[in-house]
Amino acid sequence: MTDAMVVQIVRDAFYYVLLVSGPLLLLSLVVGLAIAIFQAATSISEQTLTYVPKLLVTFLVTVLVLPFMIRNLKTFTIAIFSMIPTLK
Numbered sequence: 001m002t003d004a005m006v007v008q009i010v011r012d013a014f015y016y017v018l019l020v021s022g023p024l025l026l027l028s029l030v031v032g033l034a035i036a037i038f039q040a041a042t043s044i045s046e047q048t049l050t051y052v053p054k055l056l057v058t059f060l061v062t063v064l065v066l067p068f069m070i071r072n073l074k075t076f077t078i079a080i081f082s083m084i085p086t087l088k
Contacts, residue, residue: 001087001088005083009080009083012076012079013076016072016073016076019072020069020072020073023061023065024058024061024062024065027057027058027061028054028057028058031050031053031054031057032050032054035049035050035053035054036050
């Protein structure tokens with residue numbers, strides 16, 4: 001195994017981590033920002049107001065994006081397992 005192979009594997013791993021977790025993190029960020037703007041505009045200072053909407057959106061997005069996540073993780077896992085016989 002060369003240094004270039006290790007760098008490529010780590011690069012692919014980071015890519016798939018961002019690809020799988022990106023939609024969840026991005027939508028959670030958007031919902032949190034929208035609620036923070038709403039709280040600032042209405043002067044509501046309830047600390048727990050952001051948790052329930054973010055939790056619901058994260059759950060809903062996970063259910064909707066789960067096939068995409070599984071397909072990408074399966075592709076990466078198959079690629080890693082197919083490399084095993086070629087390693088020395």
